Amino acid sequence: MYGLSDEQQLFRETVRRLAQERVLPRAADIDRTGEFPWDIAELFSEYGLIGVGMPEDLGGGGADLLTFCLAVEEVARVCATSSLIIAAQHLGAMPILVAGSPEQKQRFIPDIASGKKLSAFALTEPEAGSDAGGTKTRAIKDGSKYRISGTKVFITNGGLAKSVVVFASTDPSQGVRGISAFVVDGESSGLSVGRIEEKMGIRGSQTAQLNFDDVVVPQENLLGGEGEGFKIAMRTLDRTRPGIAAQALGIAQGALDVTIEHLKQRRQFGRPLIEQEAIQFMLADMETQIEASRHLLYKAATVVETAGFEAVSSPEVTRYSAMAKLMCSDTAMRVTTDAVQLFGGYGYVRDYPVERMMRDAKITQIYEGTNQIQRLVIFRNLLQKENI
Numbered sequence: 523m524y525g526l527s528d529e530q531q532l533f534r535e536t537v538r539r540l541a542q543e544r545v546l547p548r549a550a551d552i553d554r555t556g557e558f559p560w561d562i563a564e565l566f567s568e569y570g571l572i573g574v575g576m577p578e579d580l581g582g583g584g585a586d587l588l589t590f591c592l593a594v595e596e597v598a599r600v601c602a603t604s605s606l607i608i609a610a611q612h613l614g615a616m617p618i619l620v621a622g623s624p625e626q627k628q629r630f631i632p633d634i635a636s637g638k639k640l641s642a643f644a645l646t647e648p649e650a651g652s653d654a655g656g657t658k659t660r661a662i663k664d665g666s667k668y669r670i671s672g673t674k675v676f677i678t679n680g681g682l683a684k685s686v687v688v689f690a691s692t693d694p695s696q697g698v699r700g701i702s703a704f705v706v707d708g709e710s711s712g713l714s715v716g717r718i719e720e721k722m723g724i725r726g727s728q729t730a731q732l733n734f735d736d737v738v739v740p741q742e743n744l745l746g747g748e749g750e751g752f753k754i755a756m757r758t759l760d761r762t763r764p765g766i767a768a769q770a771l772g773i774a775q776g777a778l779d780v781t782i783e784h785l786k787q788r789r790q791f792g793r794p795l796i797e798q799e800a801i802q803f804m805l806a807d808m809e810t811q812i813e814a815s816r817h818l819l820y821k822a823a824t825v826v827e828t829a830g831f832e833a834v835s836s837p838e839v840t841r842y843s844a845m846a847k848l849m850c851s852d853t854a855m856r857v858t859t860d861a862v863q864l865f866g867g868y869g870y871v872r873d874y875p876v877e878r879m880m881r882d883a884k885i886t887q888i889y890e891g892t893n894q895i896q897r898l899v900i901f902r903n904l905l906q907k908e909n910i
C-alpha cells in the first residue's frame with residue numbers, strides 16, 4: 523500500500539467513493555459546457571477537501587502533502603477539472619503559507635481553506651512564461667500603499683478568485699531580485715478580467731487574463747520583503763508541483779481503469795479484445811508507467827512534506843518536486859494516448875471518456891512549469907546531490 527498509514531488509506535477510500543458517486547456523474551457535462559462547476563466546489567468545501575492541505579489552525583484540513591496528493595489523484599481519476607479546484611486553491615494559498623507573517627496567514631487563509639473565497643496565483647505574463655523572472659507588472663510604492671499595473675495571463679480561477687497573489691516588480695533594475703509578492707483582493711478597483719481562454723482540456727476550469735490598472739494594495743499585503751517575490755514563487759511551485767503530478771497520475775489511472783473495462787467487453791475476431799497479446803503488452807506498459815510514477819510521486823510528497831512550508835530552499839525538495847511532475851505528466855500523456863488507441867474509433871468520439879482524459883492530460887505537461895523547465899530544474903539541482 524505504498525507505505526500509506528491506515529488513516530491515509532481510509533481517507534483515500536473515502537475520497538474515491540465521493541468522486542465516484544458525486545463527481546463522475548458530472549465529469550462529461552463539465553467538459554461539454556466548459557462552465558466552472560460551482561456545485562463541485564461547494565461539495566469540496568462541505569467535505570473539507572478544498573483546503574485539505576492547509577494547516578488546521580488556519581481552518582484547513584491539516585493533511586500532509588501525501589494525503590493532499592491522494593485527494594487530488596482520486597478526484598482526477600474521474601474528472602481532471604474537479605481535481606484542479608483543489609490544486610488551484612492550494613496554489614493560491616501557498617505563497618501566503620510559505621512567506622506570510624502569522625497575522626497575514628490568519629487574515630487570508632481561513633477564507634481560502636473553507637472555500638468561501640477562491641484563490642489564484644498570478645505569475646505568468648505575455649512575455650514572462652517559462653522565464654518567470656521577466657515579470658513586467660509594476661508595483662510602485664505610494665506612502666503606505668502600492669499601486670500595481672500590468673497584465674497577467676493564463677491565470678487559473680482568474681476571474682473567479684477573491685484572493686489573488688500577484689507577482690510584480692518593485693525595482694526593475696534588480697531583475698528577479700526586484701520582484702515582490704502581494705495578496706490582492708479580487709474585487710479591487712482597477713482589476714479587470716480580460717480574455718477568458720477557450721481550452722483544449724480542463725474545460726470547466728476558468729483560465730483568464732487579469733488586467734491591473736493602478737490597483738491599490740495596502741503595504742500590509744506585501745508577502746515577505748520587497749524583492750523576495752521570485753523566491754516565494756519558486757518555493758511555492760516546489761510545494762505545489764506534486765499536486766499537478768497527482769492530478770496527472772489520477773488521469774492516467776482513470777484512463778487505464780476504463781480501458782480495461784472496455785477491452786473486457788469489446789469482442790473482435792471472436793473473443794474479447796483483452797485476450798489479444800498485442801493489447802496485453804500495451805496494458806502492461808501502461809500499468810508499469812503508472813506504478814513507477816506513483817512511487818516517485820509519493821516519495822516526492824514525503825520529501826517536500828519533511829521540509830515543511832517555510833523551508834527557504836532545498837535542492838532536494840526542488841528536484842523531487844520537478845521529477846514527480848515531469849514523470850507523472852509524461853505518463854498521463856502516454857497512457858491516455860494509448861487508451862484512445864485501445865478504444866479504437868470509440869476512443870475518438872465524445873461518448874467515451876478517454877478522449878477527454880487525453881485532452882486533460884496535455885495541460886499537466888505545460889502548467890506549473892513546462893516539462894522542459896522541469897528538466898532544467900532537475901539538472902541544476904542534480905549537481906548538488908550528495909549521495910548517488
Ligand code: CAA
Nearest residue numbers: 652653654655677678698753756757835840889890891895
Ligand atoms: N527555491 C528557492 N529559491 C530559488 C528556487 C527555489 N526552488 N529556484 C530559484 N531560486 C532562487 C535562486 O537561488 C536565485 O537566488 P539568488 O538571486 O539569491 O541567487 C534566484 O531564485 C533566481 O534563480 P535562477 O537564477 O535559477 O532563475 P532563472 O531566471 O534562471 O529561472 C526558472 C528559474 C527555474 C526557469 C524559473 O523561472 C521557473 O521555474 N520558470 C517556470 C515558471 C512556472 O513554473 N510558471 C508556471 C506558472 S503557475 C501556473 O501554471 C499556474 C496555474 O494557473 C495552474
